[in-house]
Amino acid sequence: MFLEEAYERCKKICAEYAKTFYLGTRLMTEERQKAIWAIYVWCRRTDDLVDGPNAVYLSSEALDRWEERTEDIFNGRPYDMLDAALTDTVYKFPLDIKPLKDMIEGMRLDTWKSRYANFEELYQYCYCVAGTVGLMSVPVMGIAPESHLSSQSIYDAALSLGIGNQLTNILRDVGEDAQRGRVYLPQDELAQFGLCDDDIFSRKVTDGWREFMKKQIRRARFYFNQAEEGASQLDKASRWPVWSCLIIYRKILDAIEENAYDNLTKRAYVGKAKKLLTLPQAYTRALSMSNLAFQSNLSCEKHITGGQ
Numbered sequence: 001m002f003l004e005e006a007y008e009r010c011k012k013i014c015a016e017y018a019k020t021f022y023l024g025t026r027l028m029t030e031e032r033q034k035a036i037w038a039i040y041v042w043c044r045r046t047d048d049l050v051d052g053p054n055a056v057y058l059s060s061e062a063l064d065r066w067e068e069r070t071e072d073i074f075n076g077r078p079y080d081m082l083d084a085a086l087t088d089t090v091y092k093f094p095l096d097i098k099p100l101k102d103m104i105e106g107m108r109l110d111t112w113k114s115r116y117a118n119f120e121e122l123y124q125y126c127y128c129v130a131g132t133v134g135l136m137s138v139p140v141m142g143i144a145p146e147s148h149l150s151s152q153s154i155y156d157a158a159l160s161l162g163i164g165n166q167l168t169n170i171l172r173d174v175g176e177d178a179q180r181g182r183v184y185l186p187q188d189e190l191a192q193f194g195l196c197d198d199d200i201f202s203r204k205v206t207d208g209w210r211e212f213m214k215k216q217i218r219r220a221r222f223y224f225n226q227a228e229e230g231a232s233q234l235d236k237a238s239r240w241p242v243w244s245c246l247i248i249y250r251k252i253l254d255a256i257e258e259n260a261y262d263n264l265t266k267r268a269y270v271g272k273a274k275k276l277l278t279l280p281q282a283y284t285r286a287l288s289m290s291n292l293a294f295q296s297n298l299s300c301e302k303h304i305t306g307g308q
């Protein structure tokens, strides 16, 4: 009863704060969706420590305490009801604590770092706050028994989806982040296009900015492409939400292009109708591995029978 109530609360939080993710989880088995809600809630609370309404009071001790609490969750000693849901999830699924600790490290980074010298530094940040979400999700979502890829390459694909998502968030939010004095863009690449922080603060969309943005969008798309094959190797029931997530995030990049690369004064937006339209598209993609497996069985049979 207690656990049911705990998961119910996680469900409500996920449904309220992340409608698209929530919708996606509804397609999974009951055990899996509960686990993803518990992970979502832990991620949301971690991010809220540095981004939420009380973030101004955040001390480094508070993050240390959160890390200890996370260790306690993994040691079967939850602190509150929401933690208890994650303790149960950790008991049921082979979740590793490393990505959770790395996410906390990313939040620590965010408390003092507001500039990124190059893409290597930015990648590290994206890994911590978003790549880790991919790594946490795979043990719950499961790998299809008929998958022909190594589990390493599926984890790599999950990591890529997280990186692509975060790069996209960053490109969508450049204007908002600048208002908070933050520039999550590689400084060396800005300079290559003759740009600097002041060009962002002055919010002028110049040809240089547009060219710079084309490069950044190309890179985010590269990570989405990397994620594709792995997404189709997940357990059948988990593929649909992952494909929806991939397609919707890609559409945010399309929306930035449609805004003529003005992400300084406009927020790229994917409307409800467009999001709903992705569902059948994602469903078709989610079926694709079965087709591939079917095709490879056919070609295998052809080989055996000499194509007769």
Ligand SMILES: CC(C)=CCC/C(C)=C/CC/C(C)=C/CC/C(C)=C/[C@@H]1[C@@H](COP(=O)(O)OP(=O)(O)O)[C@]1(C)CC/C=C(\C)CC/C=C(\C)CCC=C(C)C
Pocket: 021, 024, 025, 036, 039, 040, 043, 044, 047, 051, 129, 130, 131, 133, 134, 135, 137, 138, 154, 155, 157, 158, 159, 161, 162, 165, 166, 169, 227, 228, 230, 231, 234, 241, 242, 245
């Ligand atoms: C093989 C393969 C492709 C597997 C799929 C693996 C998978 C499910 C990957 C999903 C990756 C994903 C959803 C990443 C989320 C990235 C994200 C939104 C990170 C946000 C970080 C901080 O950014 P910022 O502060 O700039 O953003 P806000 O303005 O505050 O929004 C985060 C906020 C970190 C915290 C992350 C979350 C709260 C989201 C966690 C989501 C899940 C656990 C659900 C994943 C499930 C589905 C169905 C995709």
Ligand SMILES: [Mn+2]
Pocket: 047, 048, 051
């Ligand atoms: Mn945040």
